[in-house]
Amino acid sequence: MKVLSSYQAGKLTLFLKGELDHHEAAAALRKISRTMDDYLPRECVIDMGGLTFMDSSGIALILKISKLVGETGGRAWVENAKSQPLKVIDASGIDRIIKVTTGAEQ
Amino acid sequence: MKQLNYIKLEFPARSVNEGFARAAAAAFAAQMDPTMEELGDVKTAVSEAVTNAIVHAYPDTVGTVQMRLRLLDGNTLEIMVRDRGRGIPDVKKAMEPMFSTGGEERSGMGFTIMGSFMDSLRVRSAVDRGTTVTMSKRIRAKGS
Numbered sequence A: 001m002k003v004l005s006s007y008q009a010g011k012l013t014l015f016l017k018g019e020l021d022h023h024e025a026a027a028a029l030r031k032i033s034r035t036m037d038d039y040l041p042r043e044c045v046i047d048m049g050g051l052t053f054m055d056s057s058g059i060a061l062i063l064k065i066s067k068l069v070g071e072t073g074g075r076a077w078v079e080n081a082k083s084q085p086l087k088v089i090d091a092s093g094i095d096r097i098i099k100v101t102t103g104a105e106q
Numbered sequence B: 001m002k003q004l005n006y007i008k009l010e011f012p013a014r015s016v017n018e019g020f021a022r023a024a025a026a027a028f029a030a031q032m033d034p035t036m037e038e039l040g041d042v043k044t045a046v047s048e049a050v051t052n053a054i055v056h057a058y059p060d061t062v063g064t065v066q067m068r069l070r071l072l073d074g075n076t077l078e079i080m081v082r083d084r085g086r087g088i089p090d091v092k093k094a095m096e097p098m099f100s101t102g103g104e105e106r107s108g109m110g111f112t113i114m115g116s117f118m119d120s121l122r123v124r125s126a127v128d129r130g131t132t133v134t135m136s137k138r139i140r141a142k143g144s
Ligand SMILES: Nc1ncnc2c1ncn2[C@@H]1O[C@H](COP(=O)(O)OP(=O)(O)OP(=O)(O)O)[C@@H](O)[C@H]1O
Pocket: A056, A057, A060, B048, B052, B053, B056, B057, B083, B085, B086, B087, B088, B094, B095, B099, B100, B101, B102, B105, B106, B107, B108, B109, B110, B111, B112, B131
């Protein structure tokens, strides 16, 4: 998978692309942690528009991002989740803790 | 239930094989004419079971993981994932949502996801002998 990012006015957007599983998660988290350290964002959008597959490793990653941004008083949420990642998010119940929006195509 | 087709795979418990196991399961399931959603469910459940074998079963060695997929009568897909690792001392507890011995990079939701994405889930485990996860799902014929 790939992680791209953009930053504007206190808001960091992370674009996740490809498949997010345990094999990919560690490297993705390292990259995301570095990016967060660089910007110390107040808001962090996890854009899942390019994510075609995610398992519970993605749930742990979302929670970790939320915790990291929370440490500096910010908050994180998920945007554009497609059907498979969304179903995993729903089953995990984390949408009670963190805001989740779906792709417009659904 | 009558077995109509099957595949068996064996691979070392390395994380690079997680994607392969998902892809193999999806390719086998394709003969059942599943919907995109059903295919996603199967891939997710396989990913969870195989990742557990890779992450939890062999803390100090690289053991092997076996996977068997069966097409059964009534368009039912059965998935079995087996390791010969450390085993689970308390299966009932391990299957509770958010229970994890895996630290911060795990969420403790694997079994919960397997259970909700498949029609049935059975876990058999013995300490120091290994764990076998068997799941099944009926694939509904498209358009019916
Ligand atoms: N194959 C296995 N061998 C040994 N222990 C296992 C195995 N599978 C699961 N477990 C135990 O059961 C617990 C729960 O598994 P589950 O998949 O639900 O959550 P997790 O793997 O900890 O986290 P997640 O799947 O959300 O990343 C694990 O933390 C581990 O202690």
